[in-house]
Amino acid sequence: MSPTSTTTAGDYVASLRTAQQMIALDKIRARQKTPEPDGTLIGVGFATYTEQSAHGTKVFAAWGLPLVPGFEQASLKLTPDGGLEVRAGIVTIGQGLETTLAQVANEILTIPVSRIKVKLGDTATTPYSTGAYASRGIVMAGGAVSRSAEKLAERIKHIAAHLMQKRPDEVKFKDGRIEAGGARLDFAEVGRAWYLRPETLPENVDTGGLEVTEGYKPLVDGGVFSYATHAAVVTVDPRTGLVKILDYVVVEDCGRVVNPMIVEGQTFGGVAQGIGTALFEESTYDGQGQPLASTLMDYLLPGPTELPSIRMAHTETPSPYSAHGIKGVGEGGAIAPGATVVNAINDALRSLGAEVCEIPATPRRVLEAIAAAQKQAAA
Amino acid sequence: MKPVAFDYHKARDVGDALTALGAHDGDAKPVAGGCSLGPMLNLRLARPAKLIDLRAVGELRQLVRAPDHLMIGACWTHAEIEDGIVPDVTRGLMRQVAGGIAYRPVRNRGTIGGSLAHSDPAADWVTTMAVLDAGILISGRSGTRRESALSFMIGAYATTLQADELVTAVEVPVLSAGARWAYHKIARKTGEFALAIGAAVHDPARDYARVVCGAVEAPPLLLPRTSEALRESPSAAMKAAEAEIDTLLSAHDGIFKQHHNVAIERALAELGR
Numbered sequence: 120m121s122p123t124s125t126t127t128a129g130d131y132v133a134s135l136r137t138a139q140q141m142i143a144l145d146k147i148r149a150r151q152k153t154p155e156p157d158g159t160l161i162g163v164g165f166a167t168y169t170e171q172s173a174h175g176t177k178v179f180a181a182w183g184l185p186l187v188p189g190f191e192q193a194s195l196k197l198t199p200d201g202g203l204e205v206r207a208g209i210v211t212i213g214q215g216l217e218t219t220l221a222q223v224a225n226e227i228l229t230i231p232v233s234r235i236k237v238k239l240g241d242t243a244t245t246p247y248s249t250g251a252y253a254s255r256g257i258v259m260a261g262g263a264v265s266r267s268a269e270k271l272a273e274r275i276k277h278i279a280a281h282l283m284q285k286r287p288d289e290v291k292f293k294d295g296r297i298e299a300g301g302a303r304l305d306f307a308e309v310g311r312a313w314y315l316r317p318e319t320l321p322e323n324v325d326t327g328g329l330e331v332t333e334g335y336k337p338l339v340d341g342g343v344f345s346y347a348t349h350a351a352v353v354t355v356d357p358r359t360g361l362v363k364i365l366d367y368v369v370v371e372d373c374g375r376v377v378n379p380m381i382v383e384g385q386t387f388g389g390v391a392q393g394i395g396t397a398l399f400e401e402s403t404y405d406g407q408g409q410p411l412a413s414t415l416m417d418y419l420l421p422g423p424t425e426l427p428s429i430r431m432a433h434t435e436t437p438s439p440y441s442a443h444g445i446k447g448v449g450e451g452g453a454i455a456p457g458a459t460v461v462n463a464i465n466d467a468l469r470s471l472g473a474e475v476c477e478i479p480a481t482p483r484r485v486l487e488a489i490a491a492a493q494k495q496a497a498a
Numbered sequence: 499m500k501p502v503a504f505d506y507h508k509a510r511d512v513g514d515a516l517t518a519l520g521a522h523d524g525d526a527k528p529v530a531g532g533c534s535l536g537p538m539l540n541l542r543l544a545r546p547a548k549l550i551d552l553r554a555v556g557e558l559r560q561l562v563r564a565p566d567h568l569m570i571g572a573c574w575t576h577a578e579i580e581d582g583i584v585p586d587v588t589r590g591l592m593r594q595v596a597g598g599i600a601y602r603p604v605r606n607r608g609t610i611g612g613s614l615a616h617s618d619p620a621a622d623w624v625t626t627m628a629v630l631d632a633g634i635l636i637s638g639r640s641g642t643r644r645e646s647a648l649s650f651m652i653g654a655y656a657t658t659l660q661a662d663e664l665v666t667a668v669e670v671p672v673l674s675a676g677a678r679w680a681y682h683k684i685a686r687k688t689g690e691f692a693l694a695i696g697a698a699v700h701d702p703a704r705d706y707a708r709v710v711c712g713a714v715e716a717p718p719l720l721l722p723r724t725s726e727a728l729r730e731s732p733s734a735a736m737k738a739a740e741a742e743i744d745t746l747l748s749a750h751d752g753i754f755k756q757h758h759n760v761a762i763e764r765a766l767a768e769l770g771r
C-alpha cells in the first residue's frame with residue numbers, strides 16, 4: 120500500500136520514526152553491546168499497521184455475509200427545556216460512546232455535553248443498527264449524529280430567526296446559546312415555541328419539528344484507515360524463557376480525535392489484550408481433543424504486573440471520506456502487540472540465532488526456539 | 499457452572515468437626531479458606547453432600563512455641579504468615595513464601611492447612627514444608643498422628659489424609675541463627691502457580707541440609723546427593739544438582755528439566771551469596 124494513497128492517508132514513515140525516538144532505539148542498541156548483569160537478553164521490536172475501520176455495505180455484500188450493514192441512523196430531539204436527546208442503535212460496551220456522541224452533537228449545536236442525554240442500543244426506542252464491530256461506532260454513529268444535528272440546526276435556526284426577527288443565515292450557535300446580529304436566545308425558548316407556544320412559530324415552519332432522524336455512511340464503503348506504530352523493549356531470560364516487557368510506546372493516528380482520553384483508554388485496553396495474545400492467551404487441547412484451558416487458572420491473562428506503563432503519542436490525519444475526518448479506534452490497540460513483542464523477543468534472541476515464530480511466546484516456545492538454534496549450530 | 503446442592507455445618511471445635519465428617523460416609527468435606535475447594539465445587543469436580551466449615555474452630559488457630567519448633571494451627575492464612583502475625587521461626591523463609599502465593603485476596607482467605615490438605619504439587623507450602631522437614635499434625639476420631647511433610651503427600655492432590663481426618667497444625671522447625679535458606683519460584687506471571695521451585699535450607703548448627711525441587715507434578719522431589727553436597731558448599735551442591743535432577747526427572751522432557759535445574763541453580767546461587 121502506498122502511504123500517499125487516499126485510502127490509507129497518513130505518514131507511516133513519520134509514525135515509525137516517532138516510535139523509534141520515543142523508545143530510544145539508539146540507547147537500546149548501545150545497551151545491547153554489554154551483557155545484562157542478570158544474564159537476560161534485551162530486545163527491541165516495532166510493528167506498524169493499518170486498521171480498516173467502519174467498512175460497510177459493498178465490502179460485506181461482496182463477502183457474502185448474511186448481515187450487511189447499510190446506513191447508520193441517529194435521532195436527535197431538542198427538548199422543551201433546551202436540552203438535547205440523542206438516540207442511536209449502536210451499543211456501548213464501555214468504549215465511551217455516550218461521551219463521544221454527545222461531543223459530536225455539541226460540536227454542531229454547542230449545547231453543553233452535560234445537557235445532552237444519550238440513549239443507545241434499545242430496539243424499542245432507538246433506530247435500527249447492526250451494532251458495534253469493525254471499530255465503526257464513532258465513524259458511523261458519529262456521522263449519523265452529525266448529520267441529524269446539522270438538520271436539526273437548520274430547523275432551530277429557522278424558528279430562532281423568526282423569534283428574533285432576523286434572517287436564518289444570520290443565526291449562529293455559540294457556547295450553548297443562539298445569536299444573531301447582537302440578539303441572543305436560549306435553546307429553551309425555541310423548545311418552548313415549538314412545544315408550548317406554536318402560535319409564535321413561523322408560517323412555513325418545518326412540520327418535522329425539533330426531532331430529526333438521519334442516516335449516514337462514509338463516502339466509501341471500503342473503510343477509513345487508522346494506523347499506528349507500536350514499539351516494545353523486552354528482556355528474555357534465555358534459561359527460563361520468561362519474557363518481561365520493559366517499555367512500550369504507541370504512536371497512533373485515528374484521524375480527527377473526538378476525545379483524547381477515550382482514544383488513549385481504547386488503545387491502552389487494546390494493547391493489554393494484545394499483550395495477552397503475544398505472551399499468554401491460548402486455548403490448548405490434548406490428544407483426545409479435551410480442552411486444557413477451560414478456566415482462567417489455565418487460560419492466562421496478563422495482570423497489572425505483566426503490563427508496562429504504555430507511553431503514547433498522537434498524530435492527526437483526518438480521513439477525506441468520513442464526517443469530521445474521524446476514523447475508528449476501538450480495536451486497533453490489539454492489532455500490533457503480537458508482532459511488536461515477538462519482534463522484540465527475536466531481536467533479543469538474535470545473538471543466539473533463535474527465532475520464535477508462534478504466539479503466544481510462552482517460556483516453552485522460547486526455550487524450544489533456543490534449543491532448535493543450538494541444535495542447528497551443532498549440526 | 500455452580501455447585502451441586504450441599505449442606506453446611508459450622509464446626510464448634512475439632513471434635514465436632516470430626517463427628518460431622520464421620521457422619522456422612524465420607525461424603526462430607528472440610529472447608530477452610532475455600533480458595534481451592536470453591537472453584538472445584540463450582541466446576542462440580544467436587545460434589546460433597548456437606549461442607550464442614552473449620553474457620554470458627556479456635557484449636558485450629560493455635561500457635562504453640564516449643565524450643566525446637568513452632569506449632570502453627572491449620573487455619574492461619576497465607577496473609578497472616580506474610581504479615582508476620584504468625585511469628586516466623588524460619589528467619590524469613592515462610593514470610594517470603596507466603597507473599598509469593600497467588601494475590602492478596604487469595605492470601606487473605608487461603609490457609610496453610612487447606613493448601614497442604616489440597617496438595618497441589620505446584621503449591622508453595624507443599625515444597626516449603628518439605629524443605630524444612632516440617633511435621634503435619636493430623637486428628638481423626640481414633641486419635642492423632644504426626645507425619646513428616648515428605649511422607650504426608652503421596653501424589654498430586656493425594657495425601658495420607660483419610661476422608662474423616664483433619665490437618666490440625668504444622669510443626670515448623672526453628673532455624674538456628676546461622677541458618678541460610680533460599681526459595682526460587684519460576685512462574686509465568688505474578689500470582690501463578692509455579693512452573694518450577696528450587697528450595698534449599700542449610701542449618702549447620704542443627705546439622706541440617708536439604709535441597710528440594712518443587713512443582714514436579716508429584717510430591718516435592720528431595721535431592722539427597724545435592725543436599726549432602728550442600729553441607730560442603732552451595733557451589734558443591736550446584737555441581738551435584740544437574741545430574742541428579744536429570745536422573746530423578748528422567749520421565750520429563752528437556753524443557754521441564756531445564757526449568758527445574760534453573761530453579762535449583764538459582765536457589766543455590768542465592769544461598770552462596
Ligand SMILES: Cc1cc2nc3c(=O)[nH]c(=O)nc-3n(C[C@H](O)[C@H](O)[C@H](O)COP(=O)(O)OP(=O)(O)OC[C@H]3O[C@@H](n4cnc5c(N)ncnc54)[C@H](O)[C@@H]3O)c2cc1C
Nearest residue numbers: 530531532533534535600608609612613615621622665690
Ligand atoms: C487464583 C489463585 C492462585 C493461586 N496461586 C497459588 C500459588 O501461587 N501458590 C500456592 O501455593 N497456592 C496458590 N493458590 C492456592 C491457594 O493457596 C489455596 O487455594 C489455598 O491455600 C487452599 O487453602 P484454603 O484454606 O482455601 O482451602 P480450601 O479451599 O478450603 O480447601 C482445600 C482442600 O483442603 C481440604 N481442607 C481444608 N482445610 C483442611 C484441614 N484443616 N484438614 C483437612 N482438609 C482440609 C478441603 O476439604 C479441600 O479439599 C492459588 C489459588 C487461587 C484461587
